[in-house]
Amino acid sequence: MPAGRSPVGRVTRGTTGANRLRRIDRWIARHPALRRAADPLVVDLGYGASGVTALELHARLARSRPDVEVLGLEIAPERVDRARAQLEDVRHGLTAFAPDARVSFARGGFEVPTPGGRHPAIVRAMNVLRQYDEHAVADAWREMSSRLAPGGLLVEGTCDELGRIATWAAVSCGGEPMTLTVSLRLAGLERPSIAAERLPKALIHRNVPGEPVHAFLTALDEEWLRAAAVSPFGPVHRWRTAMEALxxxxxxxRARSRWPxxxxxxxxxxxxPLG
Structure with missing residues (x-):
């Protein structure tokens, strides 16, 4: 980051949890924006009080893209210091992560500063916009996505503390949202609309009658309940049945292969959102 320039954004609550972002990581690992990237730099923006999510992200992405690099960015200097101390333990073989993992940590926010001005293939920004007003989302998307390489992707969303409920928007390098993904732990799932409380900030206040996202979640619930008849065959079969009905x-x-x-x-x- 240029000297004297402050990071753009607000400090998050920092409720980092190991394995919390596994659903998002595995989705990113399969995405063409990573697999076809000329420069496989991935940014973990707002990783929180611990650098573990950036280390986990690298471990998962390296399985499909061995040359991937992960840069963790945080606004709070003390969080950067803590993550770098964790990384030293990794380098000395004191953790389960590969000592030579291509991971680094730096200070930064929505401006997404990178070494040498590199343009990331992916920016993952999970649980960072929850404290913002809805009208601030579009500007944040544009600022973050403006740093992406051509064909790059911003993944912005929210998940619960255990990573069993997650939703995210895929945003293009031009700042335009392209898709919404809902990812749920199917075992013990009562209603898919439990995802409503974890929708991205752009949608969370739009889960009201008359809004498209409310209609979608309502349809999810209805088909999940109708598919109860096949529940003896397991929750995955029930989910597939509900998706086929939708x-x-x-x-x-989209992405039928991800239904299981x-x-x-x-x-x-x-x-x-309407209006």
């Missing part, structure tokens, strides 16, 4: 009902779902993981992805135009 498609038959006209919902343009408890995921559903839909084009942003189907859930975008």
């Amino acid at each position: 498609v038959a009902g006209g919902w343009p779902l 993981l408890g995921e559903v992805t839909i084009g942003w135009e189907s859930v975008a």
Whole structure:
């Protein structure tokens, strides 16, 4: 970051949890924006009180892209210091992470500073916009995505503390939202609409009658309940049955191959806020 320039954004609560972002990480690992990137730099923006999520991100992405690099960015200097101390333990073989993991930590916010002005293939910004007003989201998206490489991706969303409920928006390098993904732990799931409390900030206040995202979550619940008849075959079979019914009902779902993981992805135009 240039001397004298302050990071853009606010300090998050920092409620980092090991393995919390596994659903998002595995989705990113399969995405063409990473697999086809000329420079596989991935930014973990707002990683929180511990650098563990950046280390986990690298470990998961390296399975599909061995040359991936992960840069963790945080606004609070003490969090950067703490993460760098953790990284020293990694380098000395004192953790389960690879000592030579291509991970680094620096201070930064929505301006996404990178060494040498490199343009990331992916910026992952989970649980960083929850404290913002809805009207601030578009500007934050534009600022973060403006740093992306052509064809790059901003992944912005929210998850619960255990990572069993997660939603995220995929935003283009031009700052335009493209898809919404809902990812749930299917075992013991009562209603998919439990995801409503973890929607991205752009949608969380729009879960009211008359808004498209409310209609989508309502349809998810209805088909999940109807699919209860096949629940003896397991929750994955029940989820697939519900997703097939949604498609038959006209919902343009994407990424069918991800359904067994408890995921559903839909084009942003189907859930975008009205007005």
